[in-house]
Amino acid sequence: MFADLHLHTFFSDGTFSPEEVVAHGKRMGFGALALTDHDTIEGCERMAVACATEGIEFIVGSELTAEFGEHELHILGYFLDPKHSRLLSELAKFQEVRQNRIRDMVERINKLNALGRTDDVFALANCRAPGRPHVARALVKAGFCTSLDEAFERFLKRDRPAWAPKMKMSAEDAITLIHEAGGLAVMAHPGLNRCDEVIPSLVEMGLDGIECYHTKHSSGTAAGYLEMTKRYGLLVTGGSDCHGMSKGKPLIGGIKLPIHYVHKMQKAREKRLAKANSTTT
Ligand code: AMP
Ligand code: FE
Ligand code: FE
Ligand code: ZN
Numbered sequence: 001m002f003a004d005l006h007l008h009t010f011f012s013d014g015t016f017s018p019e020e021v022v023a024h025g026k027r028m029g030f031g032a033l034a035l036t037d038h039d040t041i042e043g044c045e046r047m048a049v050a051c052a053t054e055g056i057e058f059i060v061g062s063e064l065t066a067e068f069g070e071h072e073l074h075i076l077g078y079f080l081d082p083k084h085s086r087l088l089s090e091l092a093k094f095q096e097v098r099q100n101r102i103r104d105m106v107e108r109i110n111k112l113n114a115l116g117r118t119d120d121v122f123a124l125a126n127c128r129a130p131g132r133p134h135v136a137r138a139l140v141k142a143g144f145c146t147s148l149d150e151a152f153e154r155f156l157k158r159d160r161p162a163w164a165p166k167m168k169m170s171a172e173d174a175i176t177l178i179h180e181a182g183g184l185a186v187m188a189h190p191g192l193n194r195c196d197e198v199i200p201s202l203v204e205m206g207l208d209g210i211e212c213y214h215t216k217h218s219s220g221t222a223a224g225y226l227e228m229t230k231r232y233g234l235l236v237t238g239g240s241d242c243h244g245m246s247k248g249k250p251l252i253g254g255i256k257l258p259i260h261y262v263h264k265m266q267k268a269r270e271k272r273l274a275k276a277n278s279t280t281t
Pocket of ligand 2: 008013038243
């Protein structure tokens with residue numbers, strides 16, 4: 001039995017519905033799936049229902065945008081309480097900034113005469129946590145770019161004319177928030193961030209695990225992070241980071257995390273919850 005613990009839907013910048021992700025997961029034979037949309041848990045309710053129907057274990061998750069010094073980091077939260085009020089209010093803040101940022105980006109692009117109205121981008125995004133991929137899709141749809149990569153290269157990358165900042169939580173706040181909401185905090189795709197030197201500090205902040213297995217990690221990269229989890233006593237996680245059809249073909253199925261890692265996560269989560277209860281009572 002295998003798991004994929006890094007998946008996106010159209011509730012952030014993926015193209016699949018939660019039901020479509022689950023249908024793909026079922027076809028690939030997964031026993032457990034986690035939804036980790038950027039800065040939202042909105043799709044989790046539908047995904048939970050679809051997983052229950054298919055007999056797949058479901059884990060509520062989110063990929064929080066965080067920072068440490070000048071580094072942008074993505075912190076995955078797993079087993080989050082979907083009704084946790086501070087989690088929900090912080091996610092609402094992330095989403096408000098994301099929506100304003102899209103307006104800002106479209107305004108910048110319009111100065112270059114290259115788009116249309118913000119409404120068009122929102123119609124295309126149709127979610128509360130929109131991101132640059134939605135602007136990129138609008139640029140392609142309007143015929144100003146021939147590919148998403150071109151849209152990022154010309155307009156959307158940092159230091160390009162339409163780039164605008166998004167909300168980032170300090171890594172420490174993100175880890176604390178995830179723990180408050182009953183979850184486990186995992187550093188996403190460290191191989192893409194190239195800032196391994198921050199990992200010891202994250203561990204001191206309470207980081208629970210590292211996403212060793214990821215579509216963009218080579219086997220050597222994964223082995224290096226596995227070694228690191230042993231050194232620091234961290235959990236091992238993994239996932240495809242599938243964004244639906246946005247990268248040509250769905251990535252789901254490319255990473256198959258043995259289910260025993262999920263069982264270890266469950267045990268660690270129970271331990272955390274028991275510890276939290278013993279300090280509040
Ligand atoms: P944002 O969260 O709005 O800053 O957007 C970041 C997202 O853009 C990432 O999660 C990727 O899914 C996507 N992305 C980054 N670079 C590219 C690219 N060159 N082509 C397509 N998508 C990209
Ligand atoms: Fe993304
Ligand atoms: Fe990420
Ligand atoms: Zn992701």
